[in-house]
Amino acid sequence: MSRILSGTRSVVLLGVIASLLLxxxxxxxxxxxxVMLVLTLFTHLTDTLAVREFAIGGLExxxxxxxxxxxxxxxxxxxxxxxxxxxxxxWLVVSSLDDLKRxxxxxxxxxxxxSFVTEAAIWDGKTNLLxxxxxxALVIAALSFFGTFRLSRHLSSGARxxxxxxx
Numbered sequence: 001m002s003r004i005l006s007g008t009r010s011v012v013l014l015g016v017i018a019s020l021l022l023x024x025x026x027x028x029x030x031x032x033x034x035v036m037l038v039l040t041l042f043t044h045l046t047d048t049l050a051v052r053e054f055a056i057g058g059l060e061x062x063x064x065x066x067x068x069x070x071x072x073x074x075x076x077x078x079x080x081x082x083x084x085x086x087x088x089x090x091w092l093v094v095s096s097l098d099d100l101k102r103x104x105x106x107x108x109x110x111x112x113x114x115s116f117v118t119e120a121a122i123w124d125g126k127t128n129l130l131x132x133x134x135x136x137a138l139v140i141a142a143l144s145f146f147g148t149f150r151l152s153r154h155l156s157s158g159a160r161x162x163x164x165x166x167x
Contacts, residue, residue, distance in 0.1 A: 009082045009083065010083070012078050012079075012081075012082040012083065013079075013083065015074075015075075015078050016075045016076075016078050016079045016083070017075075018075075019071045019072070019074045019075030019078065020071070020072065020075040020076075022068075022071040023068045023069070023071035023072040023075060024068075026064055026065070026067060026068035026071065027065065027068045029064065030061050030064045030065050030068065033057070033061055033064075034058075034061055037054055037057045037058065037061070038054075040053075040054070041054040055121065056118065056121050056122050059114060059117060059118040059121060060118055062114055063111060063114045063115055063118060066107060066110055066111045066114060067111060069107060070104060070107045070108070070111070073092070073094075073100070073103055073104065073107065074100070074104065076088065076092070076094070077094035077099070077100040077103070078100075080093070080094045080095075081094060081095075081096070081097065081100070101147075102147055105143050105144075105146065105147040106147065108143060109140050109143055109144065112136050112139060112140055113136075113140070115136065116132070116133060116136045119132060
């Protein structure tokens with residue numbers, strides 16, 4: 001039975017492939033959009049509205065690239081955890097599910113911040129940004145709390161990912 005179960009870890013390859021495929025598609029889409037944005041800017045250099053739209057488009061592309069990076073990190077992290085080692089920079093090495101969670105939490109916090117800045121940049125002055133800003137702040141606070149206290153407490157207790165589930 002143990003042999004059968006250890007062979008099923010290759011099922012995780014499906015998640016790895018899906019994550020890396022999504023990351024690749026998002027990066028390609030961002031590249032195409034970036035080229036289109038730059039070409040549009042060069043044809044309208046004296047138009048201040050076009051320059052503003054370029055800046056907003058750049059913020060939106062940063063958001064897409066960060067989301068693509070999250071998918072990449074999930075794919076690589078799952079591969080490292082279940083299949084085998086990958087030569088990565090030390091900050092990207094994933095040795096536990098908690099490492100992967102912590103990296104993703106940090107990335108989601110940045111994505112939320114960029115999303116809010118993008119909304120603020122396109123704000124028309126008529127709609128109320130406060131509810132959106134408070135919601136983003138609340139989610140960032142909750143993720144920060146979870147990342148700082150919950151994961152830290154879990155790791156300092158000596159527990160490992162497979163010892164006890166983290167609710």
